[in-house]
């Protein structure tokens with residue numbers, strides 16, 4: 001404890017900030033987490049996390065990482081009624097694979113948990129608050145940096161009792177897409193980071209419903225957009241029989257923003273029994289509609305000089321197309337990179353951390369880019385050639401995966417972020433994909449579906465995620 005300094009400050013108490021604080025608690029005498037929101041004692045959405053009411057899946061890789069940082073978290077979630085997916089093949093419906101899958105994390109016997117995003121954050125915050133050296137300050141908005149001689153020495157904050165300053169040996173920016181670091185770098189005399197972007201033009205409408213227990217065997221229905229259809233859905237059963245229903249469009253297609261319209265939209269591509277169960281469910285909230293313009297990776301890892309005392313973690317570094325459900329898991333992997341870097345001391349910390357964090361980000365970015373290129377077309381910018389090779393396969397690839405248990409296992413490993421996408425690029429995998437394609441050519445029906453005709457509206461009228 002406390003080997004690296006007296007005090008570390010984490011700006012932002014979202015999933016990235018909570019994870020960062022947990023890591024820092026092992027290395028600094030005390031850690032302060034600041035958030036401008038009131039932080040409720042219950043699992044409820046809050047203003048500073050506008051994505052909260054939109055369907056969130058915790059990928060198995062993220063679940064394992066959270067459990068390692070907060071032992072007992074998953075049992076705690078389970079005890080609060082958070083569903084767990086078992087090996088019952090009817091509990092996940094996942095398209096484009098077009099059939100049900102089992103719920104165990106690939107290569108492990110670890111079941112998949114399905115907490116709502118507010119429940120997950122609430123319980124992670126509660127577990128973090130048990131650490132005696134961590135304090136979490138709500139209603140404290142970070143206004144600006146404290147600096148001295150080109151390094152960060154703390155932050156300026158406005159709290160419920162007015163402005164104050166906090167000195168810190170290390171400040172971690174976990175402010176999400178509203179990260180302040182690019183602007184602060186200018187104040188400290190450094191250039192802004194370069195950005196890689198992928199234009200997604202996604203729009204979401206989400207609402208919460210109470211579905212009759214027993215009306216559906218599924219706990220998770222994931223329907224991806226495809227090259228031939230710009231719409232999809234993420235539907236999750238969470239605690240208390242509460243369901244998150246998110247419908248989305250990409251490439252500028254927006255789903256309707258009213259409940260009836262959302263379900264009509266869903267009926268264009270979802271299994272009829274699922275739509276039927278949702279139609280007779282009790283609405284718990286009004287729909288919330290947002291847009292997500294682009295995935296963005298700030299390339300701090302490529303900067304030749306960075307100020308001492310300032311790191312960024314979470315969406316502030318990399319914010320990914322949310323339709324793949326990767327963000328919280330990537331934040332957890334960045335936290336693991338931070339832990340590994342701190343174990344080697346604080347010499348040259350920013351450069352070593354950003355480079356270490358870039359490894360899992362790169363794999364995830366490439367995986368998302370393969371899917372984006374297959375679904376959205378050529379919006380992804382340059383990709384390494386082996387990764388580029390997967391993208392045009394699109395339906396051929398998914399057709400082969402659906403028909404081949406070995407490929408399916410590998411795909412799930414990669415999709416769940418346990419393995420890099422190159423795991424699908426071995427000669428043996430290539431052969432299996434080619435065999436699948438051949439079989440498909442010899443008489444399989446094309447599964448692509450047309451654009452939904454009704455209900456789509458322009459993306460522009462919705463508030464952006466930030």
Ligand SMILES: Cc1cc2nc3c(=O)[nH]c(=O)nc-3n(C[C@H](O)[C@H](O)[C@H](O)COP(=O)(O)OP(=O)(O)OC[C@H]3O[C@@H](n4cnc5c(N)ncnc54)[C@H](O)[C@@H]3O)c2cc1C
Nearest residue numbers: 012014015016036048056057142176314315322325327328
């Ligand atoms: C529609 C949508 C769906 C998504 N679905 C998934 C999914 O299924 N699975 C998944 O893993 N990820 C998903 N994500 C991504 C995921 O939500 C994020 O990647 C993840 O939560 C990490 O966010 P973060 O902690 O970096 O930032 P945030 O969650 O944005 O947290 C930032 C925090 O900073 C605080 N803050 C902001 N400004 C200030 C200030 N000046 N002072 C103090 N505090 C401040 C905010 O109140 C907030 O608490 C989705 C994202 C979107 C947009």
